[in-house]
Amino acid sequence: MRLAEITGAIQTAAGRVPRGVYAVIGFAIAAVFPLLNVAGVVETAWLRVGVVSLLFVMLSLGLNIVMGETGLLNLGYIAFFAFGAYTTALLSSPKFELQWPFLAVVVLSTLIAMVAGFVIGLPTLRLRGDYLAIVTLAFGEIVRLTIVNLQGLTNGPNGITGIYPPRLLGAEALEAAGSSGAAAWLVVDKPIEYYYLVLACVIVTSVLLSNLKNSRVGRAWNALREDELAAVATGITASRAKLLSVVLSAGIAGFAGSLFAYYSNVISPESFLFMQSVIVVCMVVLGGMGSIPGVIIGAIVLQALPQIIRQAAGAARSDFEVYRMLIFGILIVVMVIFRPEGLLPDKLWRREAREVDPRELEKTRQSLFDLEEGEKDLEV
Amino acid sequence: MGAILELQGVSMSFGGLKAVDGLSFDVNEGEIVSIIGPNGSGKTTTFNVISGLYEPDAGDILLKGESVAGLRPDQVHDKGISRTFQSLRLFTNMSVLENVLVGMHSITNAGVIASMLRLPSVRREEKRMYDKAQELLGMFPGRFSGPRQSQPAYSLSYANRRRLEIARALASDPALLLLDEPVAGMNPAESHEVMEQIKMLREKGYTILMIEHDMHVVEGVSDRVIAMDHGVKIAEGSYDEVANDPQVVEAYLGKRAAADATA
Numbered sequence: 001m002r003l004a005e006i007t008g009a010i011q012t013a014a015g016r017v018p019r020g021v022y023a024v025i026g027f028a029i030a031a032v033f034p035l036l037n038v039a040g041v042v043e044t045a046w047l048r049v050g051v052v053s054l055l056f057v058m059l060s061l062g063l064n065i066v067m068g069e070t071g072l073l074n075l076g077y078i079a080f081f082a083f084g085a086y087t088t089a090l091l092s093s094p095k096f097e098l099q100w101p102f103l104a105v106v107v108l109s110t111l112i113a114m115v116a117g118f119v120i121g122l123p124t125l126r127l128r129g130d131y132l133a134i135v136t137l138a139f140g141e142i143v144r145l146t147i148v149n150l151q152g153l154t155n156g157p158n159g160i161t162g163i164y165p166p167r168l169l170g171a172e173a174l175e176a177a178g179s180s181g182a183a184a185w186l187v188v189d190k191p192i193e194y195y196y197l198v199l200a201c202v203i204v205t206s207v208l209l210s211n212l213k214n215s216r217v218g219r220a221w222n223a224l225r226e227d228e229l230a231a232v233a234t235g236i237t238a239s240r241a242k243l244l245s246v247v248l249s250a251g252i253a254g255f256a257g258s259l260f261a262y263y264s265n266v267i268s269p270e271s272f273l274f275m276q277s278v279i280v281v282c283m284v285v286l287g288g289m290g291s292i293p294g295v296i297i298g299a300i301v302l303q304a305l306p307q308i309i310r311q312a313a314g315a316a317r318s319d320f321e322v323y324r325m326l327i328f329g330i331l332i333v334v335m336v337i338f339r340p341e342g343l344l345p346d347k348l349w350r351r352e353a354r355e356v357d358p359r360e361l362e363k364t365r366q367s368l369f370d371l372e373e374g375e376k377d378l379e380v
Numbered sequence: 381m382g383a384i385l386e387l388q389g390v391s392m393s394f395g396g397l398k399a400v401d402g403l404s405f406d407v408n409e410g411e412i413v414s415i416i417g418p419n420g421s422g423k424t425t426t427f428n429v430i431s432g433l434y435e436p437d438a439g440d441i442l443l444k445g446e447s448v449a450g451l452r453p454d455q456v457h458d459k460g461i462s463r464t465f466q467s468l469r470l471f472t473n474m475s476v477l478e479n480v481l482v483g484m485h486s487i488t489n490a491g492v493i494a495s496m497l498r499l500p501s502v503r504r505e506e507k508r509m510y511d512k513a514q515e516l517l518g519m520f521p522g523r524f525s526g527p528r529q530s531q532p533a534y535s536l537s538y539a540n541r542r543r544l545e546i547a548r549a550l551a552s553d554p555a556l557l558l559l560d561e562p563v564a565g566m567n568p569a570e571s572h573e574v575m576e577q578i579k580m581l582r583e584k585g586y587t588i589l590m591i592e593h594d595m596h597v598v599e600g601v602s603d604r605v606i607a608m609d610h611g612v613k614i615a616e617g618s619y620d621e622v623a624n625d626p627q628v629v630e631a632y633l634g635k636r637a638a639a640d641a642t643a
């Protein structure tokens with residue numbers, strides 16, 4: 001067998017497995033990973049890498065809605081992450097001596113980010129391409145500079161410290177009942193606990209978003225991306241659909257930001273630099289715009305891989321950050337040239353990127369063949 | 381049978397050019413009306429004004445007695461006017477089936493949260509949409525059967541793209557269907573087939589306003605024909621009346637030739 005035949009056979013075999021199976025396998029691996037730490041095989045530092053990677057997975061899932069589905073670029077996406085993180089920090093830290101319940105804080109952080117999404121989304125509805133890129137970039141920077149300068153609220157560059165850990169539903173009740181040992185179980189403060197909390201959120205988010213993708217709403221977004229004029233002439237209200245996608249993606253970033261604030265305990269404007277927005281864009285592009293498994297892989301590769309390389313290169317390389325961006329740049333250029341549709345592309349974008357998709361061509365040929373065969377049967 | 385669509389003195393200019401100039405006509409329920417006219421006579425612009433892509437400079441457009449002039453295209457669509465495009469505007473990377481499903485957007489209502497949770501109501505609606513799509517695509521026997529429905533729209537032949545545009549436009553059960561040159565680029569056999577399908581749509585009770593250059597098709601399906609030139613209606617009536625109208629002949633052939641033809 002020639003190599004092409006072998007890879008072809010593998011591809012057809014892989015194509016027969018329902019996508020859900022891959023999702024279950026992937027999430028199962030993610031769920032088992034911390035047990036390696038429990039067993040002492042990997043260090044706790046790797047759990048932390050895992051938590052941050054999962055937070056970036058969440059961000060990529062959110063950005064993918066606007067970039068991949070609706071086709072709107074956003075270069076200031078990290079601002080929504082900041083809205084969520086600061087809302088959480090203010091409501092659950094010594095800053096104002098508040099400790100709101102976890103659920104209320106997360107919901108409010110998400111909502112505030114959504115409001116921010118609405119505020120930036122509304123005036124930019126008519127913009128596209130370069131103009132949208134510039135406006136969203138400026139928005140991201142305005143938000144960051146406001147955080148730096150709004151000292152009274154945000155402590156400026158010093159950031160907000162001592163964010164209380166999340167206390168899941170029921171912790172208060174248990175404490176009141178006098179069983180603080182049981183209550184401690186419901187306080188999320190160890191890396192492994194954060195890991196599972198964020199993983200659960202990622203799984204729920206990706207299931208909800210993949211349902212949405214194959215629905216009336218998702219199809220309307222795709223239609224707008226494909227041909228806005230035809231879409232509005234087909235009854236889709238462009239402003240409402242676009243605003244919905246911007247607000248939803250902002251909400252997911254706010255949600256991730258809230259979890260990030262809890263996890264990192266300390267937040268400061270440094271976490272919300274323009275570069276972070278660019279990195280999330282890279283994750284979506286690398287993984288495959290519009291593809292949920294793709295952007296998950298993209299986020300993990302770009303977040304975890306550098307850590308692995310850093311480890312391999314030796315922790316002494318403090319200048320690693322510089323190389324990291326260089327490697328990102330090269331990786332993206334290589335991708336755009338050789339595999340513009342991303343690592344695990346969505347079918348719409350694969351079609352967009354390649355004039356003729358060999359796999360689809362083969363399928364068409366096969367189906368036409370089947371049809372002809374069928375017609376012959378009828379004649380007989 | 382009352383008028384579904386009424387145009388009352390509709391005008392639309394691009395800078396100094398009056399593309400549509402004081403145009404008035406009616407389309408009655410259950411009728412097929414064709415608009416003919418030389419290239420650049422303002423036919424497509426008329427469609428664009430009716431469907432809300434342009435706002436008319438003057439005049440009014442009534443759908444079932446209610447003004448739709450100045451509404452956004454999606455609002456006009458919701459009121460019941462659906463259209464196809466002369467230049468073909470399918471969602472090219474989406475599949476045949478998805479194109480038709482998008483066409484049902486305005487008659488379905490699954491919202492964002494219900495869709496995320498894939499509630500039973502959403503599943504039922506999706507099932508209904510799927511069945512309806514099968515019915516619509518089934519109008520063109522053998523063209524969109526089975527596996528072809530999952531092919532991207534760009535992989536279709538030119539004639540099939542035109543058919544798919546019609547199926548997408550019909551997906552919202554429009555009160556009025558606007559077809560902009562539905563057989564352009566088709567060979568005689570194909571255009572004959574589409575003509576039969578347009579006749580079938582009339583049987584089903586659709587009201588159609590059609591722009592067409594193919595006189596065989598115009599003659600075959602039209603209850604009434606409107607001829608335009610330079611944005612103005614120059615003739616209206618049965619196919620024979622309009623085809624033999626001296627002004628129409630002149631618009632197509634030029635003054636001298638028209639004189640020769642009548643001589």
Ligand SMILES: Nc1ncnc2c1ncn2[C@@H]1O[C@H](COP(=O)(O)OP(=O)(O)OP(=O)(O)O)[C@@H](O)[C@H]1O
Pocket residue numbers: 394397399417418419420421422423424425426466
């Ligand atoms: N968007 C536009 N901007 C400027 N001029 C336009 C625009 N659209 C149409 N026109 C002009 O308006 C006039 C009418 O064009 P229209 O497309 O309505 O013609 P038509 O009757 O559909 O012709 P055809 O048979 O070639 O499709 C033409 O002179 C055309 O150049």
Ligand SMILES: [Mg+2]
Pocket residue numbers: 423424425466
């Ligand atoms: Mg035209």
